[in-house]
Amino acid sequence: MQYLITFLEGLISFISPCMLPMLPIYISYFAGGSEKKHKTVIRSIAFVIGFTVVFTSLGLFAGFFSSLLTQYQTAVNIVSGLIVIIFGLSYLEVIKLPFFKGMKSGKEINGVFSAFIFGIIYSISLTPCVGAFLGSALMLASTSGTALKGTMLLLLYSMGLGIPFILSAILIDKLNTAFNFIKKHYKVINTVCGAFLIVVGILMMFGVLNRLLALFS
Numbered sequence: 001m002q003y004l005i006t007f008l009e010g011l012i013s014f015i016s017p018c019m020l021p022m023l024p025i026y027i028s029y030f031a032g033g034s035e036k037k038h039k040t041v042i043r044s045i046a047f048v049i050g051f052t053v054v055f056t057s058l059g060l061f062a063g064f065f066s067s068l069l070t071q072y073q074t075a076v077n078i079v080s081g082l083i084v085i086i087f088g089l090s091y092l093e094v095i096k097l098p099f100f101k102g103m104k105s106g107k108e109i110n111g112v113f114s115a116f117i118f119g120i121i122y123s124i125s126l127t128p129c130v131g132a133f134l135g136s137a138l139m140l141a142s143t144s145g146t147a148l149k150g151t152m153l154l155l156l157y158s159m160g161l162g163i164p165f166i167l168s169a170i171l172i173d174k175l176n177t178a179f180n181f182i183k184k185h186y187k188v189i190n191t192v193c194g195a196f197l198i199v200v201g202i203l204m205m206f207g208v209l210n211r212l213l214a215l216f217s
Contacts, residue, residue, distance in 0.1 A: 009133040010160020043115035044169035048162035050119020055154045062141035063150015080139035081205030088197030
């Protein structure tokens with residue numbers, strides 16, 4: 001269940017208001033002037049691996065410190081839950097967090113290694129854009145109890161964000177209708193996303209999430 005939640009958070013991050021509109025631009029960077037689609041796809045994969053390395057490293061540290069704080073599990077749950085609720089309220093624009101803003105565009109990518117490096121750099125500029133859901137995933141990792149679980153949680157978050165990215169590179173010409181539909185209904189999507197975070201935060205605060213996870217483990 002915990003893994004499913006973080007994977008879904010990655011998927012939702014992909015359709016965030018400052019991520020999705022920039023997608024065609026980033027795909028064009030990976031093309032690097034080449035008309036061969038397979039090169040664009042390979043560079044997109046390298047890009048996803050780049051930000052996955054950063055996010056899973058964050059998960060590793062969150063899980064490691066979680067293992068040191070197991071005796072304070074109740075306090076960790078309350079603090080983590082409150083933080084996730086704040087993220088949800090920011091997504092609903094009830095609370096404005098200035099560091100959750102859009103990202104800046106980059107330069108044209110001409111190779112696999114440069115795409116990988118761009119993914120690492122991009123993960124830093126991406127954080128303000130998907131910060132609410134990335135932060136929620138990290139809060140889950142911080143209550144996971146082990147470094148391995150923390151790493152796996154952020155790996156699944158990265159997969160949730162990265163798989164649609166790679167599929168978009170493959171199908172970019174056929175997805176305009178879907179993208180336009182999502183853009184048209186951003187207000188509803190944001191409301192659902194914010195509510196999702198708030199529910200997860202409340203479950204974390206009262207230890208309900210841990211009990212639910214125990215049932216599915």
